[in-house]
Amino acid sequence: MKRTIMTALMIAGTTASVLASGKLNVVSVYPDYGWLASQVGGDHVAVSVLAKGTQDPHFVDAKPSFLVALHKADLLLVNGLQLEVGFLPPLLQQCGNAKIQPGAPGYVDLSTFIKPIEVPVGGVDRSMGDIHPYGNPHYHLDPRNMAAIATGLAGVFAAADPAHGAEYAKNGEAVSAQLMSLDAEVAHDLSPLKGAPVVAYHATLDYFFLHYAFNVVGFVEPKPGIKPSPVSLMELEKAMRDKGVKLLIVENYEDIKIADKIAGDTGARVAVIPSYTGGAPDAQTYPALMRAIVHDLLGASRG
Ligand SMILES: [Zn+2]
Structure with missing residues (x-):
């Protein structure tokens, strides 16, 4: 090297x-x-x-x-x-x-040009997950x-x-x-999903969910960067059934198999999305990425 x-x-x-x-x-x-x-x-x-x-x-x-x-x-x-x-x-x-x-x-x-969300209050420790301490x-x-x-x-x-x-x-x-x-x-095109209860794999879309008014019920990862355990998955599936979650959103580099299993257990549909520019053939520019995500979410929610 x-x-x-x-x-x-x-x-x-x-x-x-x-x-x-x-x-x-x-x-x-x-x-x-x-x-x-x-x-x-x-x-x-x-x-x-x-x-x-x-x-x-x-x-x-x-x-x-x-x-x-x-x-x-x-x-x-x-x-x-x-x-x-x-x-x-x-x-x-x-x-x-x-x-x-x-x-x-x-x-x-x-990041100095934006206002971060989910900034831990009162100090940072490992219980908050592995990779989003600030x-x-x-x-x-x-x-x-x-x-x-x-x-x-x-x-x-x-x-x-x-x-x-x-x-x-x-x-x-x-x-x-x-x-x-x-x-x-994007806000206009996503209006059919406004308030929809969803589960995502990782906290990648939290700014997106907040701005476009999705109802995030939970994550496949129990905390950012922490792999799911059998117990955390059981709790997640229960929450999904209780809240009627029909849409499970997974970044295309994450573990799609786990998502498919959860979807199979709960009757939700999986939207596999690109989450960075260049992440899919139809997402080669930033505007194309945003439109590809919208397309994938609407497609999965329609079944
Ligand atoms: Zn992250």
């Missing part, structure tokens, strides 16, 4: 000089913010993305290509709220790029958050590249407006 990394960094050095085209090199950990960065940055940014939309965002396998990208980045867009805690810190230590270290201007924590990190599935981040990114890009600041501001406004109209469209 060490030798691969060295080779990768040598290639990175070469690429950086070849790429001296005046563009801002932006690396986004997740594809949704990569999409957003491209919209806001237009021709003046070169965006690369580390994680794939088909991967569980908590457990991204690091590849040597990540170090290449990080080494030459001017800006690094992180989700924050500890979503990357399992894989990003060692990569930052190894990438040899002071510009994007935590605390440097090139380290952009996008609030729910899956804020990208509320388009209003993405609109706020678009505006934030316009400011970040302008600070890094003042010559194109006016263009970034204009693009930021345009994509914000596009996202707000996407939000209205």
Whole structure:
């Protein structure tokens, strides 16, 4: 691995000089913010993305290509709220790029542009689950958050590249407006499911559920990042029967078999959804992702 990394960094050095085209090199950990960065940055940014939309965002396998990208980045867009805690810190230590270290201007924590939900009150301990100790990190599935981040990114890009600041501001406004109209469209299309009792696998859609007024009865995971036990599944199935849950929503990288079993036991239907941009063939942009989720939820609820 060490030798691969060295080779990768040598290639990175070469690429950086070849790429001296005046563009801002932006690396986004997740594809949704990569999409957003491209919209806001237009021709003046070169965006690369580390994680794939088909991967569980908590457990991204690091590849040597990540170090290449990080080494030459001017800006690094992180989700924050500890979503990357399992894989990003060692990569930052190894990438040899002071510009994007935590605390440097090139380290952009996008969670600072939104208001997190499910922030534990009165301190953090392990009883709250494994992976969400500072609030729910899956804020990208509320388009209003993405609109706020678009505006934030316009400011970040302008600070890094003042010559194109006016263009970034204009693009930021345009994509914000596009996202707000996407939000209205999604709210309209989901109106048949307003108030519907649902169960989800993980807390990935909590911002989405809150904003679009779903009634979340429970999760397959008893706490974020904690695998279900026979007892927790029994309790969940009882709650689903009691509350008449007909829709069980599962991210497409989670354990579909458990979901199918629960659905078989309770008579609910399973919606297997992409939850990050690129997570399915029909979800290659952020607006397409939101529409794919709506489509999958409506399809499963109709049977
Ligand atoms: Zn999570």
